[in-house]
Amino acid sequence: MPILEITDLTKRYGDTLAVDGVSFSIDEGETYGLLGPNGAGKTTTISMIVGVLDRDGGEVRLDGRLHSVTNAETKALIGYVPQDLALYQDLTARENLRFFGRLYGLAGAEGTRKVGEVLEAVGLSDRANEQVAKFSGGMMRRLNIAIGLLNKPRLLILDEPTAGVDPQSRNAILNTVQQLAGEGVAVLYTTHYMEEAERLCDRVGIVDLGRMKAEGTRRELVSLVGENDRVLLKGDGDMKQAAAVLSGMPDIKQVTVDGADAELIVTDARGTLPGVFETLTRAGVHVRSVEVREPDLEAVFLHLTGKALRD
Amino acid sequence: MKVTAIGLLNLRRVFRDRANIFFVIITPFVMIFVMGLFFGGNQQLRLGVTGASGPLAERLATAFDSGDVRVERVGDADALRADVERGRLHSGVIIPATYDSDVQSGKQSEVRLITRPNDWGAVDLGSWVRTAVQQEAALLKAARFAAQERGDSFDDALRTVATATVPGIDVQVSAGGRAAVPSGLSQFAVSAPPLLLLYTFLTAMTTAIGLVQARTSGVLRRMYASPTPARSLVAGEAAGRLIISLVQGLLIMLGSALLFGVDWGDPLGAAAILLLFSLIGGGAALLLGSMRSEGGALSLGVVLGLGLGALGGTMVPLETFSGTLRTIAMFTPHAWGYEGFAELVRHGAGILDILPQLGVLAAFAAVLFTLGVWRLRRVLVAGN
Ligand SMILES: Nc1ncnc2c1ncn2[C@@H]1O[C@H](COP(=O)(O)OP(=O)(O)OP(=O)(O)O)[C@@H](O)[C@H]1O
Ligand SMILES: [Mg+2]
Helix, strand or coil: CCEEEEEEEEEEECCEEEEEEEEEEEEEEECCCCHECCCHHHHHHHEEEEEEECCCCEEEECCEEECCCEEEEHHCCCCCCCCCCCCCCCCCCHHHHHHHHCCCCHHHHHHHHHHHHHHHHHHCCHHHCCHHHHHHHHHHHHHHHHHHHHHCEEEEECCCCCCCCHHHHHHHHHHHHHHHCCCCCCCEEECCCCCHHHHHHHHHEEEEEEEEEEEEEEHHHHHCCCCCCEEEEEEEECHHHHHHHCCCCCCCEEEEEEEEEEEEEECCHHHHHHHHHHHHHHCCCCEEEEEEEEECHHHHHHHHHCCCCCC | CCCHHHHHHHHHHHCHHHHHHHHHHHHHHHHHHHHHHHHCCCCCCCEEEEEEHHHHHHHHHHHHHCCCCCEEECHHHHHHHHHHHHCCCCCCEEEECHHHHHCCCCCCCCEEECCCCCCHHHHHHHHHHHHHHHHHHHHHHHHHHHHHHHHCHHHHHHHHHHHCCCCCCCCCCCCCCCCCCCCCHHHHHHHHHHHHHHHHHHHHHHHHHHHHHHHHHHHHHHHHCCCCCHHEEEEEEEEHHHHHHHHHHHHHHHHHHHHCCCCCCHHHHHHHHHHHHHHHHHHHHHHHCCCCCCCHHHHHHHHHHHHHHHHCCCCCCCHCHHHHHHHHHHHHHHHHHHHHHHHHHHHCCHHHHHHHHHHHHHHHHHHHHHHHHHHHHHHHHHHC
């Protein structure tokens, strides 16, 4: 049974249709990624799901129950990590956690225990009594996530939780999310880093301009662009002439040359590459580097929207 | 419980900041002390008199003399004006040259009062001069009446009515006005109440910044994402601001009583004014806190805090305001708080005597609080 089910969600800001009839569902224990460029409507969608923004149309169900901005019961099921660093900068990490804990009904010894637990989970135990304003960006991000874990949510919603953090903190954050997912927490994760979506998510929804463009597992999405691999070559020699020879080969669908660089679209990179090397050597081209790219979400996004995920 | 948690958090955030402790607690006392010295309630007031020198004019001049007021004769009107402007005299009275003859012939005579603006002594003197003139006028009227009735000369009649009671006329004229600041009142009792109003409101305005921050940082939204109803969030934010105002107000009351011996009068009345005025500040802070920019809220808050404070008589005494300005002042809650406190502190009124002031303050509080809550709720739910 899905923990989250949204149907035909719509939000309009003046003339902007920020979210335009978006529907999807997330199963218990599943990690779902919303992948889209800036302004795609990810945050707006999430705000309506969390219940901090009135929707113009559509329906949100949590655990089968109708959810809205006024439904405290369904709100209690969600852990929310907003895109902004929604923290009291003048308070310590622990004070922030204690306060938000109280809003989820956590007080006394139980509150203390829970706060200790989430501090541990995000690796901030030893900095708990420091003022947030003195934290690094990565630490603030981790505290931002910790608050979302306080109520032991059944659905954890993270809106670009790695925005602007160093690789080390990013890795720690992704590990935390993976671990929670392993424990059976359903996760809704938005990002415009396709590597994150590929690493974390069971299923991905691709959004652009407020609409859901495609949805499915990584494999399903990739099949949309076909099974072709991309081979990127760099070589010394007459690449133009080599290209002419290459395009005659049976498995090679397309060849484009730009100076010393050549890009081949092939049906099966592994099977084709030895023949490619042979042909190039014979044409007097010395290959300096080869890169094989299996189709990825980036390519899917390009295919669906005609633009790059990030510019 | 969540309301309390939010309220206490606000309190903690304000008092964590050393600068705020200074601003909320120390500054008001310094100001009460300084303003108290400035108003200098207990010194003898100097009243200059110039103009006619006839016996009746002399009588009037002597009438101004009292324990608290020393009358000084000044050469002419120009010298008098100069002395008042320079502050050597608190006020001056010009008695017209034709005073004696006008009075005797029953004509209208005009005595002119020159005062200094923004001067407590001048306010008191003005009120004292009016009282003395009224008293003298009553006596003169009685004398004229007696002279006409009995055919005596005006001087004889005046002598008679001044010493005796004429049948049918009560010449024991009681003072019509009352001193704005009764003599013997500590100067700090004059300076403390207006400053309490000025500071509690200003503090409430500055706490609005915290609310704007909570909104722009997304903290407010995050709070709303928790299972906490909008009304509890708004109530908590409001309670925080209300408590800060109340705490500051109580500190000023208790502190000024202990340090400067200020008697705030009827505790019930004083508490009622403080509570209503804090509600007004809290409501205004909620409204201000729903603004989008911190800088905007801060500037508007300071402008409102100081502007309404000045207009409401908390910087320059309300009693020194001209008629129009005084009318405008009554559109500020400060002026009503001022009048309420003045009744309690200066004239020993009880809570029942200041019901009109409390009523107006309650109306201000109700309107501002309702608007503030409505606006903040809208900001929460509609996202703008
Ligand atoms: N409060 C608002 N008022 C007006 N327009 C808004 C508001 N919030 C968002 N929008 C608009 O709605 C659209 C979707 O914005 P949204 O923040 O949901 O995108 P996003 O996918 O989260 O982008 P990002 O990756 O930059 O966070 C954008 O065109 C944005 O300008
Ligand atoms: Mg966003």
